[in-house]
Amino acid sequence: MAEPSTFLLRSQPRARWMRFDTAQLLKRFFFCERTVLVSAAAWIPSIASLDGKIGIARCIWQSAETAHALRERVFELRFPSRLLEEEGTDAALIDLFTAARNSPSVPAFLLCNAVVLLPALRDAYQQYLDSSDSIADGPTHRFLSLAFSEKHEQVALFTKWAEDTLAGSPGDRKEAEAWTRAIASRLAAIGGVGVGPSSAGECSPIVGAKPYSIPDHPARDERFWPCRFYWPDIVDRDFPYGEGLSLQIRSAISHVNEVWAIEAGGVMLSAFADVLPWEWIHDAARWTYDESRHCRMGYERLMSWGFDLAEIPLGTYIYESASGQDPIYRLGMLYFFETKNIRHKLTRAQLFHSYGDSLSEHDMDFDWADETIHATYGNRWLRALHELNAEKYPPADKVREKCELLVTRMIASASPAEKSALIARASSMIQRANELARA
Numbered sequence: 001m002a003e004p005s006t007f008l009l010r011s012q013p014r015a016r017w018m019r020f021d022t023a024q025l026l027k028r029f030f031f032c033e034r035t036v037l038v039s040a041a042a043w044i045p046s047i048a049s050l051d052g053k054i055g056i057a058r059c060i061w062q063s064a065e066t067a068h069a070l071r072e073r074v075f076e077l078r079f080p081s082r083l084l085e086e087e088g089t090d091a092a093l094i095d096l097f098t099a100a101r102n103s104p105s106v107p108a109f110l111l112c113n114a115v116v117l118l119p120a121l122r123d124a125y126q127q128y129l130d131s132s133d134s135i136a137d138g139p140t141h142r143f144l145s146l147a148f149s150e151k152h153e154q155v156a157l158f159t160k161w162a163e164d165t166l167a168g169s170p171g172d173r174k175e176a177e178a179w180t181r182a183i184a185s186r187l188a189a190i191g192g193v194g195v196g197p198s199s200a201g202e203c204s205p206i207v208g209a210k211p212y213s214i215p216d217h218p219a220r221d222e223r224f225w226p227c228r229f230y231w232p233d234i235v236d237r238d239f240p241y242g243e244g245l246s247l248q249i250r251s252a253i254s255h256v257n258e259v260w261a262i263e264a265g266g267v268m269l270s271a272f273a274d275v276l277p278w279e280w281i282h283d284a285a286r287w288t289y290d291e292s293r294h295c296r297m298g299y300e301r302l303m304s305w306g307f308d309l310a311e312i313p314l315g316t317y318i319y320e321s322a323s324g325q326d327p328i329y330r331l332g333m334l335y336f337f338e339t340k341n342i343r344h345k346l347t348r349a350q351l352f353h354s355y356g357d358s359l360s361e362h363d364m365d366f367d368w369a370d371e372t373i374h375a376t377y378g379n380r381w382l383r384a385l386h387e388l389n390a391e392k393y394p395p396a397d398k399v400r401e402k403c404e405l406l407v408t409r410m411i412a413s414a415s416p417a418e419k420s421a422l423i424a425r426a427s428s429m430i431q432r433a434n435e436l437a438r439a
């Protein structure tokens with residue numbers, strides 16, 4: 001018979017995890033989110049579907065917000081701060097999450113996220129919310145509940161994108177499924193994400209892995225009109241930017257063609273993820289997401305006016321201008337070519353107001369607010385890179401010069417056939433716009 005206690009002792013589920021255990025788990029989640037988002041950012045240029053590119057940019061931003069909140073919370077819990085810079089006992093788990101970046105194909109990358117990595121995080125959040133103390137750890141409960149619901153949504157989206165991609169390339173299914181099974185069994189072998197103790201695992205490469213490299217050419221959604229330069233004024237100074245109805249179209253075309261900016265954002269985020277501090281990833285994720293919203297603004301306007309996707313030019317030239325260069329020129333392109341039009345945006349918003357086109361006015365106005373944030377990001381991180389390694393990373397003005405040179409060279413490569421096809425496409429779009437306006 002047990003000795004009667006002299007203390008007040010009851011079973012206390014609230015006390016299951018002490019402060020240190022809690023911080024340990026949140027730190028694990030931070031690294032998982034960070035790794036998932038860095039890989040997804042790197043894959044954006046390879047994803048053809050415009051919905052997929054836009055959607056992944058949003059998922060990246062959600063993950064970055066969750067990771068940021070996790071990181072802040074770990075600091076609040078006063079986990080030894082230096083340890084937040086490394087994975088520690090979760091190294092095997094984070095290595096496995098990192099391996100997804102070396103997926104053998106787009107469908108394999110999407111499928112292993114849809115079936116293994118994102119569900120593992122979603123389930124770990126559920127377990128954490130069920131098992132932790134909502135009184136002592138209330139601040140975590142608030143943001144992790146949101147992260148849990150976002151993970152649900154992300155699993156559904158990645159599943160859809162994976163299936164859509166596989167429908168277009170059924171030959172890739174066997175490889176994608178074998179890759180996903182390999183990731184799943186490795187994850188099971190190290191005990192999953194979960195809320196249990198960390199476990200060690202093997203670091204050998206996963207069979208079927210293909211080392212990731214930044215694609216020179218971005219994949220494009222085949223439903224659109226494919227081109228390098230998306231409007232004649234880019235390659236022909238005599239073609240007017242336009243006003244009135246032409247300006248409405250030109251502005252929407254510019255917006256949807258910010259698809260290059262989503263890709264540049266994703267590439268630069270991942271390229272400097274291990275070079276710059278966490279705040280870089282946090283800023284770059286927001287930047288990439290913002291560009292995806294600008295792209296979608298243009299897409300939605302063109303759809304609301306009644307255009308068909310096949311009429312809409314979707315170009316590649318700014319992305320391709322930076323191919324083969326150091327990723328700092330992706331950051332340079334995004335910074336200089338996106339912010340150089342800030343001064344026109346408010347004027348154009350006013351013009352759209354005078355036409356009674358409230359949607360173009362609204363989109364331009366919100367875009368302007370985002371661009372002013374991006375100008376700060378560009379300044380901050382170009383300077384940070386230069387300060388980090390002045391030999392490797394030139395100062396901002398040199399980066400700008402080279403970006404301009406690269407784009408000028410690309411524009412000079414436009415062939416007469418390319419120019420005339422573009423003029424024909426733009427002219428017929430403007431003509432269609434006239435018909436649509438009258439209708």
Ligand SMILES: [Fe+2]
Binds near residue numbers: 294
């Ligand atoms: Fe933008």
Ligand SMILES: [Fe+2]
Binds near residue numbers: 370
């Ligand atoms: Fe921007």
